[in-house]
Amino acid sequence: MNSLVSIIIPCYIQAQYLDETLQSVLAQTYDKWECIIVNDGSPDITDEVAKVWLDRDNRFKYIYKENGGLSSARNAGLRVAMGDFIQFLDADDYLDSRKLEFSLKAVQFDIENNIIISNFRMFVNDPAQSSIPYCKLSADLFNFDKLLYDWENGFTIPIHCGFFAVSLFLHFRFPEELKAKEDWILWILIYKNNCKTIFIDRPLALYRKNPNSMTQSVDMLDDFIRAYQYLKPYLSAEEYQKLTIVLLTRYYKSAGYFKGRLNQVKVTNTYRLGFLLKKIVLKLRILKTCKYFFEKLIK
Secondary structure, eight states, X not given: OOOOEEEEEEESSOHHHHHHHHHHHHTOSSOOEEEEEEEESOSSSHHHHHHHHHHHOTTEEEEEEOOOOHHHHHHHHHHHOOXXXXXXXXXXXXXXXXXXXXXXXXXXXXXXXXXXXXXEEEESSOTTSOBOOSSOOOGGGOSHHHHHHSBTTTBOOOGXXXXXXXXXXXXXXXXXXXXXXXXXXXXXXXXXXXXXXXXXXXXXXXXXXXTTSOOSSGGGHHHHHHHHHHHGGGSOHHHHHHHHHHHHHHHHHHTTOSSSSHHHHHHHOOHHHHHHHHHHHHHHTOHHHHHHHHHHHHO
16 A cells, blocks of 8 residues: 555644654654644744754654644644545654554555554553553444443543544544543544444554543533533434433542432532532533433432
8 A cells, every 4th residue: 555644743832752752653664654743832842853853854744833722733734634544643642663554454454444443552751661551442432322422431542543544534623612522522523424443453552641631520521511512513312412411420420429429418418519510500401301310310
């Protein structure tokens, strides 16, 4: 296969990792690629690091733009990408040297597939010292229902596990109004259109552990609410209603308000819980659904 692969790397305050990430691109055993480095208005030395690589190999391309967020940076890369396939890679992550080669070989076996997904491992400082991932990917996860209802309930798919046919992006761009959950939106909308997948059960993507990353908590609810509202036009009424129940169930349980503290709440009727419930119910506009849901839960 003689296809061009466009590797898109958005960069914002990650200059300290960028050199290592770009080295993993240069080390690819498949060499027909372009690497688009998108500087999203980063105030660090991303510009200097990128210029070293531009001088080193003309397959590296560079875009500077005003800060607009991760989705905006990825979209900027998509607009100039010339490849037949798209490989996303965040500026602090890493690719196995055979990622492109194995993905393209898989495409050759079944040209009707739109996405190749590989497994992954995790690392902190040295990609050579990787560890088991926070979830084990398997082929049964790659369908619309699993992605819609079970995302972050035992699994997510790091975006650099994917290897995408460029045709998937003819009518898709990352939602720039969202500041989180953009990967989830991508996977859902792609699988909503019944895309086909080949799974490579080898860790060809390496995901850097970030000790400063957000943990799953009530503080993440606003991000999920915005993402859920963004998805509403793309979902049936039944899908959206089920999704809101999944949201409420999962995040109240994870916050410890249900199960462990439900009896206490029923006695104290705490202002904090009441206020939070009201906030989410109003945002999701599902008063009738919530009334039914909580009546069933508390009985």
